Amino acid sequence: xxxxxxxxxxxxxxxxxxxxxxxxxxxxxxxxxxxxxxxxxxxxxxxxxxxxxxxxxxxxxxxxxxxxxxxxxxxxxxxxxxxxxxxxxxxxxxxxxxxxxxxxxxxxxxxxxxxxxxxxxxxxxxxxxxxxxxxxxxxxxxxxxxxxxxxxxxxxxxxxxxxxxxxxxxxxxxxxxxxxxxxxxxxxxxxxxxxxxxxxxxxxxxxxxxxxxxxxxxxxxxxxxxxxxx
Amino acid sequence: xxxxxxxxxxxxxxxxxxxxxxxxxxxxxxxxxxxxxxxxxxxxxxxxxxxxxxxxxxxxxxxxxxxxxxxxxxxxxxxxxxxxxxxxxxxxxxxxxxxxxxxxxxxxxxxxxxxxxxxxxxxxxxxxxxxxxxxxxxxxxxxxxxxxxxxxxxxxxxxxxxxxxxxxxxxxxxxxxxxxxxxxxxxxxxxxxxxxx
Numbered sequence: 001x002x003x004x005x006x007x008x009x010x011x012x013x014x015x016x017x018x019x020x021x022x023x024x025x026x027x028x029x030x031x032x033x034x035x036x037x038x039x040x041x042x043x044x045x046x047x048x049x050x051x052x053x054x055x056x057x058x059x060x061x062x063x064x065x066x067x068x069x070x071x072x073x074x075x076x077x078x079x080x081x082x083x084x085x086x087x088x089x090x091x092x093x094x095x096x097x098x099x100x101x102x103x104x105x106x107x108x109x110x111x112x113x114x115x116x117x118x119x120x121x122x123x124x125x126x127x128x129x130x131x132x133x134x135x136x137x138x139x140x141x142x143x144x145x146x147x148x149x150x151x152x153x154x155x156x157x158x159x160x161x162x163x164x165x166x167x168x169x170x171x172x173x174x175x176x177x178x179x180x181x182x183x184x185x186x187x188x189x190x191x192x193x194x195x196x197x198x199x200x201x202x203x204x205x206x207x208x209x210x211x212x213x214x215x216x217x218x219x220x221x222x223x224x225x226x227x228x229x230x
Numbered sequence: 231x232x233x234x235x236x237x238x239x240x241x242x243x244x245x246x247x248x249x250x251x252x253x254x255x256x257x258x259x260x261x262x263x264x265x266x267x268x269x270x271x272x273x274x275x276x277x278x279x280x281x282x283x284x285x286x287x288x289x290x291x292x293x294x295x296x297x298x299x300x301x302x303x304x305x306x307x308x309x310x311x312x313x314x315x316x317x318x319x320x321x322x323x324x325x326x327x328x329x330x331x332x333x334x335x336x337x338x339x340x341x342x343x344x345x346x347x348x349x350x351x352x353x354x355x356x357x358x359x360x361x362x363x364x365x366x367x368x369x370x371x372x373x374x375x376x377x378x379x380x381x382x383x384x385x386x387x388x389x390x391x392x393x394x395x396x397x398x399x400x401x402x403x404x405x406x407x408x409x410x411x412x413x414x415x416x417x418x419x420x421x422x423x424x425x426x427x
Binding site: 010011013015016017018019021022024025028029030032033034035036037038039040097100101102103106107165167168170171172229 | 241242243244245246249250253257258259260261262265266275278279282283284286287288289290291292293294295296297298300301304305307308355358359362377378380388389390391393
């Protein structure tokens with residue numbers, strides 16, 4: 001005997017007859033009403049719009065960096081665009097499934113959140129031009145403030161994403177949540193890019209870039225409680 | 231019979247009959263999968279009901295036009311995992327292994343009302359089920375999905391929430407373990423009877 005003989009036997013077993021629907025299901029069906037199903041692209045559009053409005057509000061509230069006009073335009077726009085992509089790409093993968101599927105592309109979303117987290121730390125460490133009114137880091141206290149602002153900016157994308165995906169993820173919820181966090185963290189990075197005038201590589205890399213990783217980790221730890229199917 | 235996605239859409243539109251049709255279409259296959267995973271008819275039935283209850287509660291997360299089958303299988307997979315964890319946490323010590331009563335394995339894959347219908351060699355089936363039950367849960371699931379339920383590796387990976395590569399490895403290891411187990415079930419017996427010339 002070997003698996004080559006037994007497995008076809010198992011494969012050919014008659015299909016079992018399922019039990020009738022449970023009383024609970026029957027009672028649920030008795031009051032069945034039409035429901036609005038998930039529309040991923042619409043949800044993504046709402047998520048992005050809501051988050052950007054919130055992010056703009058934070059920038060206005062904490063003030064735009066005073067050295068903005070002194071910094072190279074290519075850097076301001078290029079890095080700003082990178083933050084925007086880092087914000088939208090993970091959110092897209094976390095909320096929009098491929099055509100014909102229900103579950104989001106959580107594997108790709110997870111990979112993207114790791115890549116984005118590392119990329120922004122490296123980018124900040126390597127490229128950080130300065131102007132006459134730029135500031136330098138004198139103590140670590142400044143870092144805490146930036147981390148706080150960055151994480152506060154990540155709050156809306158993560159919470160709104162979790163609401164949109166609540167009860168929708170039987171598998172891959174942690175990776176999807178990490179992507180929501182990475183997206184939110186990137187919005188936080190964009191806010192800091194426009195707000196913080198500290199130009200030390202360590203600060204820009206580890207704090208501004210680090211916001212992405214911290215937000216992703218926090219989201220991965222907390223959000224599955226809302227998105228897991230129970 | 232209507233396709234699963236049409237039934238799911240009609241069900242989301244509030245048609246209870248569509249849910250019943252969907253259940254009739256999907257439940258037998260899903261029950262077969264759960265039976266092979268749980269090896270206990272009562273538990274598999276319970277998991278099936280739980281799965282459909284979760285499908286019902288999560289129907290707002292359905293995306294119109296999508297095939298609901300991988301999603302429903304994922305929910306069943308998750309329900310099975312959660313149930314297994316619950317059972318592991320609820321272990322009750324009842325004494326030494328020698329004191330435990332021998333519990334007959336009740337699963338043969340068929341329902342009571344179809345027990346007499348023709349199927350393969352019961353000995354082979356029983357041996358295969360025993361060997362399957364001896365595999366770690368992840369390998370068992372990989373073998374059940376890819377070798378028995380006819381799912382592609384990609385579909386199985388999506389259902390189990392893992393990568394295609396990991397699913398391939400699990401299925402291969404599971405299959406190899408089955409081959410090893412089933413390849414020499416008679417050896418100890420032969421040795422004990424001293425049948426060698």
